[in-house]
Amino acid sequence: MEKLIEELTSLVKDLAVGVDGLKSDLGGIKTRQDEMEAQVAAYKEAAGKGFPIPGITGPVPAGTTPSELREILAPYDMAFQGKRLVDKIAHPVHRIDEATREKLAQFFILFLKAGVMNDPVARMKFREMYGAADQKLAVEVGDPGNVFPVPDVLMTEILGFARERSVILQYARMWNMTSEKQSFPIETPQSAAVYWGNDTEEGTPVIGEIELEAEELSAYSGVKNTTLMDALTDIVSWLAECMAEAAGLELDNVAFNGDGTKAGCYGLLSSLCGNTVTMTGTSFADLTASDISAMIAKLPGLRKAGSQFYMSGDVLHYVRTLKDNQDRPIFIDPIGFDVPGRIYGYPYQEVIKMPTTDAAGVAFMTFGNLQYFAVGRRLASTALSINPYDQWKQNRTLFKIYQRWALKMAIPDAFVRLMTHAAATTTTTTTTTTTTT
Helix, strand or coil: CHHHHHHHHHHHHHHHHHHHHHHHHHHHHHHHHHHHHHHHHHHHHHHHCCCCCCCCCCCCCCCCCCHHHHHHHCCCCCCCCCHHHHCCCCCCCCCCCHHHHHHHHHHHHHHHHHHCCCCHHHHHHHHHHHCCCCHHHHHHHCCHHHEEECCHHHHHHHHHHHHHHCHHHHHCEEEEECCCEEEEEECCCCCCCCCCCCCCCCCCCCCEEEEEECEEEEEEEEEEHHHHHCCCCCHHHHHHHHHHHHHHHHHHHHHHHCECCCCCCECCCCCCCCEEEECCCCCHHHCCHHHHHHHHHHCCHHHHCCCEEEECHHHHHHHHCCECCCCCECEECCCCCCCCCEECCEEEEECCCCCCCCCCCCEEEEEECHHHEEEEEECCCCEEEEECCCCHHHCEEEEEEEEEEEEEECCHHHEEEEECCCCCCCCCCCCCCCCCC
16 A cells, blocks of 8 residues: 555656646747747838848748849838828828839839849849830830830829829720720710600610720930939839829820810810800900809700819919809808819819910810710820930930820810900001092
């Protein structure tokens, strides 16, 4: 019995030691787990700032640039490039997330290193990631070796920034074009045949179409080479904003002022506009509330739905001071609220490219719904090209932005323009007196 008790006592002691050891092991495992979690958190924070993760050879977490690509993009800080594009003050309407900012930054820095710095590794990487401009595009743009296509996924974001500068891109109906010429359906007053009674007679509905033809649009801009190579300059934001503003403002110019010579477009202020109101005066200062009311009256019924006034800031100055024949202001601006001002209850938009200098017989304001104006964007045609030669003495590089657009008034009768009166013609009458002797 004593021997059995000794064996049981020994077994209990061994179990106690084992439990204590297990507790010790578990405590060590927990401590190691805490250390590893802290290390992973530190790595994630470092990766978010654009720093490489030491000892990690597997997939890089989303939102960070692979180490191989970071070496090609050096010395530019990818965590800094494009920061203005996510700034709420600089871009209150369209902002991109961090992942998209990084994609834009990678594209533009590869573009700079391949085109401006002639880095062969960057050029190969650019072609691997985005492809090369086809021969047709290269011939149209310029030197095939310095033409770089802009993928549509990135161009969509650039268009988002363009809408901040362009009224036509904000409100017009936009169609994506897969060919140079393409037809699209438009609303017509007789889009269907309608009958009363039990019997429906045979008839052919009138289906309206508009044909858009894409034309080339390009713009040059020069930049100092020191600016391009400065790793601390947010050159990515500058390039993206430059592309956006160049396209947006020129599209506004053609859509409102076009005379048929650019993209074959006759603008909303041209004689092809469906309706015209002519003032009695020859100057912007002669504008009256009755002229504005007459513009509204020109559009029938539901055509007024969604309509806005479009004018330059100079003309808007005169509109804000107008009163009707009962001495009531026609411009209602709720000061202190986020609701924009209205003219006779209709909203307005200030267009930078509309006329600012008055003269006799000049159209300067329009009213209507821009959904009846068609804008076509040719897909897979946007490109950037570089010319480092023409201004090499000034240490500057020229950039050319190349796109294809189409613009046309789909329904001219859905718009009305306002123009000043033509100058009166002075006629001199000569009277001949005959004296009879």
